[in-house]
Amino acid sequence: MLHIINKSPLTSVSLDSCLNTATGGDILLIEDAVYAATRGNAGETKLRAAMGRFKVHVLMPDLEARGLGDRLIEGVSPVDYGGFVDLTSSNKTCQSWL
Amino acid sequence: MKFGIVVNEGPYQHQASDSAYLFAKAAIAKGHEVWRVFFYHDGVNNASKLTEPPQDDRHIVNRWAKLAEEHKVDLVVCVAAALRRGIKEENLAQGFRISGLGQLVEAGIKCDRLVTFGD
Amino acid sequence: MSDAKKFMFVNRKAPYGTIYALESLEVVLITAAFDQDVSLAFLDDGVYQLKKGQQTKGIETKNFSPAYRALEDYDIEKLYVDKEAMEARGLTEEDFLVPVTLLSRAEMGKLMDEQDVVLSF
Numbered sequence: 497m498l499h500i501i502n503k504s505p506l507t508s509v510s511l512d513s514c515l516n517t518a519t520g521g522d523i524l525l526i527e528d529a530v531y532a533a534t535r536g537n538a539g540e541t542k543l544r545a546a547m548g549r550f551k552v553h554v555l556m557p558d559l560e561a562r563g564l565g566d567r568l569i570e571g572v573s574p575v576d577y578g579g580f581v582d583l584t585s586s587n588k589t590c591q592s593w594l
Numbered sequence: 595m596k597f598g599i600v601v602n603e604g605p606y607q608h609q610a611s612d613s614a615y616l617f618a619k620a621a622i623a624k625g626h627e628v629w630r631v632f633f634y635h636d637g638v639n640n641a642s643k644l645t646e647p648p649q650d651d652r653h654i655v656n657r658w659a660k661l662a663e664e665h666k667v668d669l670v671v672c673v674a675a676a677l678r679r680g681i682k683e684e685n686l687a688q689g690f691r692i693s694g695l696g697q698l699v700e701a702g703i704k705c706d707r708l709v710t711f712g713d
Numbered sequence: 714m715s716d717a718k719k720f721m722f723v724n725r726k727a728p729y730g731t732i733y734a735l736e737s738l739e740v741v742l743i744t745a746a747f748d749q750d751v752s753l754a755f756l757d758d759g760v761y762q763l764k765k766g767q768q769t770k771g772i773e774t775k776n777f778s779p780a781y782r783a784l785e786d787y788d789i790e791k792l793y794v795d796k797e798a799m800e801a802r803g804l805t806e807e808d809f810l811v812p813v814t815l816l817s818r819a820e821m822g823k824l825m826d827e828q829d830v831v832l833s834f
Contacts, residue, residue, distance in 0.1 A: 497826055500709075502613075513725065513757055517795070519822040527609045557616075577620035584707050585595050585626070591723065591831040592710040594602070594733075602733075602834055635736055635834065675736060695743040702830040703718055703747065710833060 498583050498590040499550075502527040505539040510593040515542070520549045522583055524575070530559040534567040547571055555580060597621050598701030599631045602712030604639035605654035606647070611640050614711040615657060622665050629705055630668040631658070632698045633690075635712070638676040641669070643687035659689030670697045718829040719750045724759035725833065728778070729769070734762045735777050737834040742780075745787040752791035752828075753784075754821060755813070760799050763792075763809040781810050795821055 499518055502525075503510040511532055514523065523546075525533050532539050533554040543552065556574045559565050568574060575583065584590050599618055603610035618628045633640050645655045662669045669690045671681060676692055686692060702708050722741050728734040745751050755763060762781070769776040784792070796815040799805070806815065816824065825831060 497831075502610075502711075502713075509757055510725075517756065517818045517822045517825070519819070519826055526613060577616045578624060580617055581621045581624055581626065584597070584709055589828060589831055590707060590709055591825065592712065592833050593723075594710065594712045594725065594833045600832070634740075635732065674739065695740055696747065698740060699720075699744045699747045699749070702720060702744075702832070703749070708830050708832070712834060 497521045498587040499523045500590060500592045501525050501529040501532070502592070502594070504528040505532040505537070505542075511539070512542075514593045515546045515550070518550070521551070522553060522587060523550045524553045524555065524580060524583055526555040526558055526580070530554050530562060530564070533559065533569050533572045534564045535569055536567070540569060543569065544571070553579070553583060595626045595706045596629045596704065597626055598629055598705035598708040600698065600701075600708065600710040600712070601631060601633050601637040601640060602635040602710065604636040605645065607636070608713055610711040610713065611637065611654055612652075615654070615661065617709065617711070618661060618667065622661075628665065628667045630670055630697065630701045632701055633669070633671045634675050634698065636679065637712075638671050638679055638681045641671045641676070641681055641687050641690040642685055644685050645687070655687045659687055662689040672698070717748055717750045719752070719827065720744050720830045720832065721752050721754055721825060721828040723754045723756060723825075723831060723833040724762055725757040727758040727761040728767070729772065729774060733834045734759070738777065738780055740832065740834075741784070741789065742787055745789050751789050752793060752824070753789070754793045754795070754824070756795045756798050756821070758802075760794055760802060760804060763794070763811065763813065764804070765808055765810050778810055784811065793821065793824065
């Protein structure tokens, strides 16, 4: 399953809830959730730990818009909107953690 | 592949409608079909023809309408949510139609994927 | 029912502060009318939606919580609550308006994987 997160990990439990609940699969960070994919963010260790169980992707246009395009945590895969579409089609279902 | 999209937030206030639009555009560019976009909650405000953004900003309402016209995307506004928020036929933008929640369920049934954008 | 899809509605938001819980419930009832396989999951603050004794007179807002009791009339009986989320909010099963199934997070995750459509508002 593709899990789509759109909230900063420092203001919302969305990412935590997803990591604690979902069995695995792909995670895509969009909108304010892209901050979770940046080096030095307080949630970095948690995200790195989850990378064994999940493949983590980040929507680059959202990261670049926020001025952090050069801070991507190694191992997080950058995608554009086309890549976002591919992730939804390659997974049988998707869930937005709103 | 046949996609359904749900938009739960109004334009300009939240990025959801922009994200949904860019997703829809990318899906179409890849040869997929965007069968229906369903506007729910404050998302119904994406269908107001009274929308007038500053000249140098994107026109979110017209952008949806253009996509619908060019690629036969069915833009559906939930009637119950719309009436609550003052969206009616008289101020409905071109390219959108008002209908019931059943249209959302139908999108879930008929589409291969249903992707939700919200807060 | 052979061509019915499995729809899961994931509720993670508290009632009244925003309209999401109420409008989500409206979709749930419609989905059942389409003879789909419907389940509801309550995670995080979503568990507050099920709290008994909601009194909304003072905020001049309609109390929609009785609608959860009507779900069984629509043959919606699959209500799942994240046990950890419930406990983190000082609630027990007795606090809920309706009977629910308590799940561990691992069980909840597995159930999500079995769905065809997962909707969240």
